[in-house]
Amino acid sequence: MRDTFIKTLIKLAEKNEKIFLLTPDLGFSVLEEFEKKFPDRFLNVGIAEANAIGIAAGLALSGKIVYVYSIIPFVTMRPFEQIRVDVAYMNTNVRLVGVGAGLTYGAQGATHHAIEDIAIMRALPNMTVLCPSDPYEVEKLTIQTIEHKGPIYMRLAKKGEPIISNISNKIKIGKANYIQKNKNSNIAILFTSNASDIAIEVNKKLKKSAFESDLISMHTIKPFDYKTLETIISTKKYVFTIEEHSSIGGLGSIVSEYIAESKYKPIFKKFSLPDEYSHYIGTQYHIRDKFDLNSEFIFNTILNFLSKNKL
């Protein structure tokens, strides 16, 4: 995802002189090509995130389109109040690009995990929150960030994720992306960001057990595609969400809040990380297992729901 992002940004920057890239000294071996091609529009401001956000806002107020790239906790949480005032309140064209969604940085430890970012960023007025699930969405959404008015947070995972989107699908900010649609199915699985591999696996397991399901990538967390959600909860009996984020304030929260106020009452279950920091050591996949955020646990839980409530 991050390689797709930077490749796309370089292509865009060739045609648009307003594009700036800032980093608080992170992105080694990722950002060099941009720096080489556009030395005047690349700024390493040093390990100083608060300053980075202020500078980005000053550039944006001067008519620039500014991308600030770092690891998620350092580009969202460390300078949060600068983001609130200089970026969200003043509604500037700053794009915060964070890498390392959820438990991506596994063994590096909890300082580098990102489990609260969706919750805090979507709480900011004016902020658009993008959580692409694959490189295809990254590319299409990054292109749209150029013309978009106002601030954006984009949550990226790492590199090497497979493309899961149907290439014929139109990817649009604020519009759900159907990976699989089956009008006879009674099940919808919504997922976001780097939970895509889990969702794909769960879907495969369901298929093996002869269950058809809709599979939807919610790459835009804000503004959320409530229209599609309304269609889903009014036509499906079972609705599940999967995300590698705290159970507080993420995709599952959004969907459950909406269902609670609607007249439709599908059977709903969210799959997410618990409200706790990881003290486990190991890869992203190891920590997922420790927190029961894997396809096997989710599949079994769903199966349990389905057997209790006949289709």
Added chain:
Amino acid sequence: MELEQIARNIRREIVIMHARANASHIGSALSIVDILTILYFKVMNIDPKNPNFKNRDKFILSKGHASSALYATLAERGFFAKALLESFYMDHGQLPGHLDKESVPGIEVSSGSLGHGLSIGVGFSIANKIDNLDSHVYVLCGDGELNEGSVWEAIMFASHKKLNNLTLIVDYNKLQAFGKTNEVVNLEPLKDKFLAFNWYAIEINGHDFKEIEKALLIKLDKPKAIIAHTIKGKGVSFMENKLEWHYKSPNKEQLQQALYELNDK
């Protein structure tokens, strides 16, 4: 109009605004009036009729709690009608206690949380250089505001980038929320700190028009810090150097006394 008279007009508007609104921070506003007078009436390339022209100089009031001073200065300079000053802090009003750039023309940056302004000013300066604009950026911050670490991040970076189109003015009025600035956290030796960070630095009397103008007009190849020694509550005898006027607003009698002292002589 003479500069002294302009500054008195601005101060009169400030005390009236604070008395009417029962708003705090009057002392913080009065200490920067002479600096604003020189910036807006002598030094800055600005146009009240066309407040957003590209090549304009830009001013950032980083100590956003002194908003009334900027509102009164902008009104005096013709950016908007003085009648608007009556709506400071009021229900249905247009002028909030801390700056909102959407409120009136001439406000470049929303502020009110300390330690933000210089970083934004660095962004302005870099954009001006890239765009080859002959436009200078002035940031005014409080002395207590220098407690904020982000200011020093920006100070370090500004000299690294040799931003000679950037000036930081420190309103060194020696008082902050809990008491004397240098008793809360000692800033001294302040000028040496700027020099050590590779800035040009100069100390001036922040109420002496000639000294202010002279310092502002110095041309350099690096960013400039003007440490302006000022008096909190300047111009109203019973407010000068009194911490309580960080919080209080004048009652009827105090307003009359203040206006009497601020009358054109």
